[in-house]
Amino acid sequence: MKKILFVASEGVPFIKTGGLADVVGSLPKCFDKEKYDCRVILPKYMCIRQEWKDKMQDLTHFYMDLSWRSQYVGVLEMEYQGVHFYFIDNEYYFAGPKPYGNIYQDVEKFAFFSRAALSALPVIGFRPDIIHCHDWQTGLVPVYLHDSFGQGDFYRGIKCIMTIHNLKFQGVWDMKTIQDITGLDKSYFTPDKLEAYGDANYLKGGIVYADWITTVSRTYAEEIKTPFYGERLDGLMRARSGCLSGIVNGIDYDEYDPETDQFIEQKYNARNFRKEKIKNKRALQRELGLEQDDRKFMIGIVSRLTDQKGFDLIAYMMDELCQLDLQIVVLGTGEERYENMFRQFAWKYQGKVSANIYYSEAMSHKIYASCDAFLMPSLFEPCGLSQLMSLRYGTIPIVRETGGLKDTVEPYNEYESTGTGFSFANYNAHEMLGTVKYAMDVFYSHKREWNKMVDRAMAKDFSWKTSAKQYEELYDHLLAE
Numbered sequence: 001m002k003k004i005l006f007v008a009s010e011g012v013p014f015i016k017t018g019g020l021a022d023v024v025g026s027l028p029k030c031f032d033k034e035k036y037d038c039r040v041i042l043p044k045y046m047c048i049r050q051e052w053k054d055k056m057q058d059l060t061h062f063y064m065d066l067s068w069r070s071q072y073v074g075v076l077e078m079e080y081q082g083v084h085f086y087f088i089d090n091e092y093y094f095a096g097p098k099p100y101g102n103i104y105q106d107v108e109k110f111a112f113f114s115r116a117a118l119s120a121l122p123v124i125g126f127r128p129d130i131i132h133c134h135d136w137q138t139g140l141v142p143v144y145l146h147d148s149f150g151q152g153d154f155y156r157g158i159k160c161i162m163t164i165h166n167l168k169f170q171g172v173w174d175m176k177t178i179q180d181i182t183g184l185d186k187s188y189f190t191p192d193k194l195e196a197y198g199d200a201n202y203l204k205g206g207i208v209y210a211d212w213i214t215t216v217s218r219t220y221a222e223e224i225k226t227p228f229y230g231e232r233l234d235g236l237m238r239a240r241s242g243c244l245s246g247i248v249n250g251i252d253y254d255e256y257d258p259e260t261d262q263f264i265e266q267k268y269n270a271r272n273f274r275k276e277k278i279k280n281k282r283a284l285q286r287e288l289g290l291e292q293d294d295r296k297f298m299i300g301i302v303s304r305l306t307d308q309k310g311f312d313l314i315a316y317m318m319d320e321l322c323q324l325d326l327q328i329v330v331l332g333t334g335e336e337r338y339e340n341m342f343r344q345f346a347w348k349y350q351g352k353v354s355a356n357i358y359y360s361e362a363m364s365h366k367i368y369a370s371c372d373a374f375l376m377p378s379l380f381e382p383c384g385l386s387q388l389m390s391l392r393y394g395t396i397p398i399v400r401e402t403g404g405l406k407d408t409v410e411p412y413n414e415y416e417s418t419g420t421g422f423s424f425a426n427y428n429a430h431e432m433l434g435t436v437k438y439a440m441d442v443f444y445s446h447k448r449e450w451n452k453m454v455d456r457a458m459a460k461d462f463s464w465k466t467s468a469k470q471y472e473e474l475y476d477h478l479l480a481e
Helices: 019-026 103-124 140-146 175-182 202-209 218-223 234-239 273-288 311-323 336-348 361-370 386-392 403-408 429-445 447-459 464-480
Strands: 002-007 036-043 057-066 069-080 083-089 130-134 159-164 172-174 199-201 212-215 244-246 297-302 326-331 353-356 373-376 396-400 422-424
Touching: 002 103, 002 464, 019 130, 036 103, 057 103, 069 103, 083 103, 103 140, 103 172, 103 175, 130 140, 130 464, 140 159, 140 202, 159 202, 159 464, 172 175, 175 199, 199 202, 202 234, 212 218, 212 464, 218 244, 218 403, 273 297, 273 326, 273 361, 273 447, 297 361, 297 429, 311 326, 311 336, 311 429, 326 361, 336 353, 361 386, 373 386, 373 429, 386 396, 386 403, 386 447, 396 403, 396 429, 396 447, 422 429, 429 447
Parallel strands: 002 036, 002 130, 036 083, 130 159, 159 212, 212 244, 297 326, 297 373, 326 353, 373 396, 396 422
Antiparallel strands: 057 069, 069 083, 172 199
16 A cells, blocks of 8 residues: 655645645545555644634644744644644644745744644654655755654655645745755755755745656646746756656546536536536626627636736727627626726626626636636746646637647648637737637537537546546555656
């Protein structure tokens, strides 16, 4: 039995701010239980809902040195969906209404968490063969494992994997403070270790000391070796490219299933979508005050409204988009200028544009189930989950060819009748508009072709089972070395 430990700063259903939580919460339950004992360790934030806290059992507590301070470490545990979860408790670090706050507090909080997670292992009697770390918040785990922990018999030989969910976030702060917080020797703060551009960088430390590095799609693993996507670590990514691979994320096929979805008006599947899917569109048009028209091409957008997601392209073309024979439904929050832009267009084009500047799980499901197409013109996208959800619901993605979008959406080819969506290569507003117009043309003039594309989209399997198999192969490979 191979023992795997996930160490992460968030995981569903306990705490979630983004896609990282979905991975940490969903992936461990998909491993073959006969061969892998996969457990998860998370911070016990004060802002976790009480119903979850009530289910956690006190396991143990101890005091731990963090540099020159002595800190309390409580350990709680619970089982959820067959997976063993541990929670590190310390009210000083994990208080507050949100899991993350100011970076200068977060760097100390996650230094404490990384050290506490390692210190807890002998106390709870679990010795993993592999520690699988996620994002910069756990970047110090491989460093500590190499440093003071590596001397002890218990820790010797434990392998480390570092998964980068988004290279943009690295956990950077000044070197003197990080030295003081972490208690690491000066020798760690050199350009070949934790130092980057004069500061200390947690993620860089994790990348340098991990045995293997993964990202959340094959294309993103290639892109981050280039200056444009590499966020100033492209040289390091090239240097470590022999131990770097991309495994695309999945989605929870039980939660996102048009046949059983509680949030949508009319349930449907790959066999009856031609008749039934349209009923969701009617219901959404009614609910949002859009013009009632079955034939109207409806585009959905569910996203954080930020530059990364390509909203500068949409803003540039919004007037022209609104001249077309279509409807646009937006859900999300983000930068004020984009929030206000969508509000303005919803006011200007009533019945055509619906701006829902908030977030709601129920509304997101309705949009995936109701729209004809889903627009995602990201500047960069390590994996992206929205396009996987839209494929699952037979809503055709229109994406830019970057990161996970390139790996998961096969562009439509009218000559061979293949593909599951539409894509454009350059980060260019006119190219995006041209692709939207092409998709509209297929929708209006070649309905049979469009429906065949929906068939292919709904037949794709981006469930976690596929990703889990690839991670299992990676674990086996690492442990065979």
